[in-house]
Amino acid sequence: MRNLLTGLDVGTSKVCALVADASPEGEVALLGSGVAPCTGLRKGVVVNIEATVEAIRAALDEAEKTSGARVGSVVVGVAGPHIRGLNSHGIVAVRGGEVGSRDVDRVIDAARAVAIPLDRQVLHILPQQFAVDDQEGVREPIGMAGVRLEARIHIVTAAQSYGQNLSKCCERAGVTPAELMFEPLASAEAALFPEERELGVALIDIGGGTTDIVVFHSGAVMHTAVLPLGGNHLTSDIAAGIRTPVTEAEKLKIAYGAATSQVVRRDEMVQVPGVGGREPKAIARKLLADIIEPRMEEIFAMAQREIMRSGVADSLASGVVLVGGTSLLEGTQELAERIFGVPVRRGLPINLKGMPEELMKPMYTTAAGLILHQASRGSIHNGARFGRLGWLRSRLSDWVRDFF
Ligand SMILES: Nc1ncnc2c1ncn2[C@@H]1O[C@H](COP(=O)(O)OP(=O)(O)OP(=O)(O)O)[C@@H](O)[C@H]1O
Ligand SMILES: [Mg+2]
Missing domain, CATH: 3.30.420.40 (ATPase, nucleotide binding domain)
Structure with a gap:
């Protein structure tokens, strides 16, 4: 069974849609792409719904035509000065003398329990490092002996209304926005x-x-x-x-x-x-x-x-x-x-294999990264190719979905 992945970068200059599929072995292959100029955004946020919907539809049409696939849901890039990033940390007591996955869940919960205004939505919760008792700089705390677990995380939030407008544009263009991803994080997946x-x-x-x-x-x-x-x-x-x-x-x-x-x-x-x-x-x-x-x-x-x-x-x-x-x-x-x-x-979108030459440009790193992000989620890549926090990121996607 193959798994369809679609990335939609709704930028201030253009919309870029990429369609790829991932085999159970984790091979990602680009199937098609579409790019359309967009005039519906200013400084990264939607200011004209009609123009944005039109550009999204045009990019998706082209991506569907070139891939031969029908797009149902998309991972969408989000940016704009309304996005905020903040660092936070949490501490919990470890149950049973050895860190288990439940302890990790609890410590992340504690760290993300910072006051986030009601008009903001959480886009990402990104672990930085853990500490078990006095041992700092731990990446994989599970299985370690200790009584105290501490987590440092980076939280990215967006103004709810801006996120909603972007989601609305996708829905009007006939696709479901499954997840919003902060654009430079996607670019980083593709270019670094x-x-x-x-x-x-x-x-x-x-x-x-x-x-x-x-x-x-x-x-x-x-x-x-x-x-x-x-x-x-x-x-x-x-x-x-x-x-x-x-x-x-x-x-x-x-x-x-x-x-x-x-x-x-x-x-x-x-x-x-x-x-x-x-x-x-x-x-x-x-x-x-x-x-x-x-x-x-x-x-x-x-x-x-x-x-x-x-x-x-x-x-x-x-x-x-x-x-x-x-x-x-x-x-x-x-x-x-x-x-x-x-x-x-x-930087170029080097990490996505099969990008045609006309897309091997620095403006397509976000769209490519949206595909790679989906591919690295779940068990597809086991996290191994995408850094040692891979397993955690797959779990975190679930947490983030809870919020979305
Ligand atoms: N060869 C070039 N030399 C200089 N500038 C260029 C070149 N090609 C594109 N640009 C500029 O790059 C900008 C568009 O870049 P990009 O496609 O990365 O933006 P976007 O993703 O649509 O916007 P944003 O991320 O800000 O919402 C435009 O300002 C365009 O003029
Ligand atoms: Mg951009």
């Missing part, structure tokens, strides 16, 4: 190597409307954040800076934009099409870079502050990984290395 999560890494997903951040250390999520800035702001800056319509500014950014003027030759000129009957004009490419650079610096400086908040900023041995469409901007890596002072690489 397990060693990077172990050694410490910050993944930064610079999309159209938002920049999402997730910091890993010792295999666990230490910090998550969403910044209300993305590639669309670069486009508006260009439109205002050289007085051209947004659609033209977007084309110029993609064709000639650069995140830092360091990577642009002084004498390089580019053609700007004339609007309103005016003649086309030539501008220095450096001018575009000079408009983009301060905004990118602002985004990275804000990201840097979030990374500092993780408490592990000094031990991110694997540096920073950039994904999202805006990471394609020439010079992004150079600028990021200057600001973060650590090695920076661009």
Whole structure:
């Protein structure tokens, strides 16, 4: 029996639907995909239901056509500045002198019993580490002898109404939203190597409307954040800076934009099409870079502050990984290395096998990760390929479902 997996990334710029299947042996094969431009979101949240439903339907239609499968339920990516990440911890007494799975359930319950306002829903409960008596840094406490079990966890919550609007859009498009997943966690599934999560890494997903951040250390999520800035702001800056319509500014950014003027030759000129009957004009490419650079610096400086908040900023041995469409901007890596002072690489959806070449791009990491997340759940991968917390994550999905 094969198991159909569908990931739906509803982004500020586009909707991407991927359909895959997983064999009982855990082999995931991509069956089809669909991408449709989307105008229904602003800064990662739905502001126009009709436009969003239309884009979801268009992406799903294409994914159904190319896969030959009928999509019933989907795992949906969620982002936006309404998302909050917080760390919490809990302590319980161990029953019977040896930690059992019930003790783990109880300690996670204790840790998640923080006051979460009624208008927020819990998206993820991610264990960081356990301590048994005085022994800290334990990942698999079951079977250990002790009297006291402590858990540290990271909780991700979303404003209920935003989640509901996104779910409503999926339902109107004819599919059931089985689960909402915070987008950068999905991107991380697709783009990061397990060693990077172990050694410490910050993944930064610079999309159209938002920049999402997730910091890993010792295999666990230490910090998550969403910044209300993305590639669309670069486009508006260009439109205002050289007085051209947004659609033209977007084309110029993609064709000639650069995140830092360091990577642009002084004498390089580019053609700007004339609007309103005016003649086309030539501008220095450096001018575009000079408009983009301060905004990118602002985004990275804000990201840097979030990374500092993780408490592990000094031990991110694997540096920073950039994904999202805006990471394609020439010079992004150079600028990021200057600001973060650590090695920076661009990430691609490498962990999902069979991605066609046109989807092997940094803007498709979220959709690919939504598929991988489903594949790693349950017994399919035994957790082994996806980190040692695999078994726990499969259980946690059940807890999260309770909340959803
Ligand atoms: N080659 C490129 N150079 C520079 N920017 C690019 C390039 N290709 C795409 N972009 C920009 O990337 C952004 C879209 O990225 P992406 O598809 O990751 O966003 P999204 O997932 O739709 O949005 P979000 O995650 O913010 O909700 C747009 O601002 C677009 O202009
Ligand atoms: Mg995105």
